Amino acid sequence: xxxxxxxxxxxxxxxxxxxxxxxxxxxxxxxxxxxxxxxxxxxxxxxxxxxxxxxxxxxxxxxxxxxxxxxxxxxxxxxxxxxxxxxxxxxxxxxxxxxxxxxxxxxxxxxxxxxxxx
Amino acid sequence: xxxxxxxxxxxxxxxxxxxxxxxxxxxxxxxxxxxxxxxxxxxxxxxxxxxxxxxxxxxxxxxxxxxxxxxxxxxxxxxxxxxxxxxxxxxxxxxxxxxxxxxxxxxxxxxxxxxxxx
Numbered sequence: 001x002x003x004x005x006x007x008x009x010x011x012x013x014x015x016x017x018x019x020x021x022x023x024x025x026x027x028x029x030x031x032x033x034x035x036x037x038x039x040x041x042x043x044x045x046x047x048x049x050x051x052x053x054x055x056x057x058x059x060x061x062x063x064x065x066x067x068x069x070x071x072x073x074x075x076x077x078x079x080x081x082x083x084x085x086x087x088x089x090x091x092x093x094x095x096x097x098x099x100x101x102x103x104x105x106x107x108x109x110x111x112x113x114x115x116x117x118x
Numbered sequence: 119x120x121x122x123x124x125x126x127x128x129x130x131x132x133x134x135x136x137x138x139x140x141x142x143x144x145x146x147x148x149x150x151x152x153x154x155x156x157x158x159x160x161x162x163x164x165x166x167x168x169x170x171x172x173x174x175x176x177x178x179x180x181x182x183x184x185x186x187x188x189x190x191x192x193x194x195x196x197x198x199x200x201x202x203x204x205x206x207x208x209x210x211x212x213x214x215x216x217x218x219x220x221x222x223x224x225x226x227x228x229x230x231x232x233x234x235x236x
Binding site: 002003004005006007008009023024026027028029031052054056058066073077078079080081082083084087103105107108109110 | 120121122123124125126127141142144145146147149170172174176184191195196197198199200201202205221223225226227228
């Protein structure tokens with residue numbers, strides 16, 4: 001039995017706060033949908049994660065800042081970033097009044113195998 | 119320096135055959151864009167992979183068959199499937215005459231850590 005779903009269906013109301021939902025979790029990799037509606041990382045705070053994250057902006061718009069860079073990255077639908085473990089980053093801004101949908105993949109910094117197949 | 123890109127930009131012409139492009143590869147996880155234009159898996163062939171795959175249909179339309187199921191899954195934009203290692207599957211059909219864009223994640227069946235973070 002395979003696990004199936006729709007990233008664009010069943011979108012909850014995120015006006016009260018960012019929403020995180022795990023879609024799949026298997027073999028150390030977690031696939032997550034994030035819904036944002038105008039929220040940003042709290043002032044002065046940075047995400048500093050012990051694992052790798054690959055993030056895709058699916059819908060909406062956001063500004064994502066990497067520590068040490070001069071300007072945030074403007075993310076539009078289809079744009080993605082690989083955030084290596086301990087790459088300090090923050091969400092500066094997301095589109096107010098409508099949903100921004102993110103797909104985020106999280107996986108450990110060190111895996112037993114260094115390469116995926118195919 | 120972070121790795122950034124656009125899933126919807128720089129789309130090559132896939133009329134001559136399916137195109138596979140690795141976007142990111144880190145810590146055992148490989149993120150791939152696949153462009154299909156009417157192609158399907160060869161008759162009687164199945165993918166039988168030793169690794170897990172999570173696939174998202176980004177644009178276009180496809181029919182994906184899982185061995186042992188009666189009907190293929192119709193995938194529209196936003197729909198995803200987790201294909202565990204050794205889950206035999208085939209692409210029955212993709213939209214002819216225009217691009218179908220897939221995002222595929224590949225990772226080993228067994229990782230050292232069983233859970234991604236956050």
